[in-house]
Amino acid sequence: MARAVELAARGAGTTSPNPVVGAVVLAADGTVAGEGWHERAGGPHAEVGALAAAGERARGGTAYVTLEPCNHHGRTGPCAQALLRAGVARVVYAVADPGAVEGGGADTLRAAGVDVLAGVLAEEAERVNEAWLTSARRHRPHVLWKVAATLDGRAAAADGTSRWISSATSREQVHDLRRRVDAIVAGSGTVLADDPHLTARDRDGALSPRQPLRVVLDRRGRVPAGARVLDDAAPTHVSRAATPAALLAELRERGVVSVLLEGGPTLAGAFLAAGLVDRVVAYVAPVLLGAGPAALSGTGITTIADAVRLDVDEVSLVGGDVRVSGRPRR
Known part of the structure; x- marks a missing residue:
């Protein structure tokens, strides 16, 4: 199953709106007969790929799958039936499929x-x-908030400059995060202050083949027509949604499963206050400013007892920065 999880990760960024899934088929004698993963939306499911690689060796064997095999006809046939046709004697899966149809x-x-x-x-x-899984269970896109801050919690200097707080290596990782999501969200304040492009780029600086939807929350129509986020490098959606929940509902209607929140401290605070941040990835740079805008504001939190605490699952050193990743405790 650990190998199946590794295989599933290979599909990150290419399977949406479908899940990432990995599968390993063992022959009846316990040796590996075939492996597969869901590579792209509309393509063969992980079980189908693993069974194809295994051939007749799958008969009487065991299939390990990261997600419960599907049982419906979509763009591909049901994997449960494929496993039965292959004569698999045992199926081990990690996570139940939350979909009523799937x-x-x-x-x-x-x-x-x-x-x-x-x-x-x-x-x-x-x-x-x-x-x-977040999208399927909560009926809204999964929200990842990426933040880069100084050691004293500043997102920019007092004069508004913020390039670059984090290291080049950290910024490369952020572009990898962008490639893996369906949409990048920023507020009009960030667009006016920084004029970001909000595109995913490869290490050589070229635009990545797959670009997420760029989303600008602009309730008052302040973003100028010449803003870089409105060019033709990637699709852009300008929203006047009144709340974070309303924005996520809009994006779900557009088929968005995952969102990267890259707006300023106010936008992040609004999402956090609404309980709509599912994961935080923070790059903390060994830099001290002493003044400037905080990395987070507008949460409404006034006492330490109400602080949002993270269940941290990763701490690492990235190009001199400390990367902390975790989920807000619910």
Whole structure:
């Protein structure tokens, strides 16, 4: 199952609006017969790829899958039926499929006499498929807030300059985050102050082949026509939604599963206050300013007892910065 989780991660950024899924098929003698992962939306599912690689060796064997095999006809056939046709004797999956239509594969397999085990390495499989699972369970896009700040919590200097607080290596990682999401959200204040492009770029500076939707929250119509975010390098959606929840509802209607929040401290504060931040990735630079705008504002928090605390799952050193990743505790 650990190998299946590794395989699933390969599909990050290319499968939306579908989940990332990995699969490993063992032959009856316990040796690896085939591997697969969901590579792109509309393409073969992970189980189908693994079964194709395994061929007749799948008969009487075991399939390990990170997500419960689907049981419906979409752009591809149901994986539960493919497993039955291949003669697999046992199926082990990590996470139950939360979709009312997509779920049910485990029951179909059991009814046909297949031995089914659920929940193996569920936490690891959840993490790699976090965005899709959030969208399926909460009926809104998954929200990742990326923030770069100085050691004393400043997002910019007193004169408004902020390039560059974080290291070049950290900025490369941010472009990787952009490539993996469906949409990047910024507020009109950030657009007016920084005129960002909000595109994903490769290490050589060229535009990446896949560009997320650029979203500007501009309730008062302040963004000028010449703003870089409005050029033709990537699609752009300008929203006048009154609340973060309303904006996420708009984006869900457009098929957005995952959002990267890159706006300023006020926009981030509004999402956090509404309980709509699912993950935080913070790059803390070894820099001191002593003055300037804070990295976060407008949360409405006035006492330490109400502080939003993170369940941290990663701390690492990136180009001299400290990267902290975690989920707001609910």
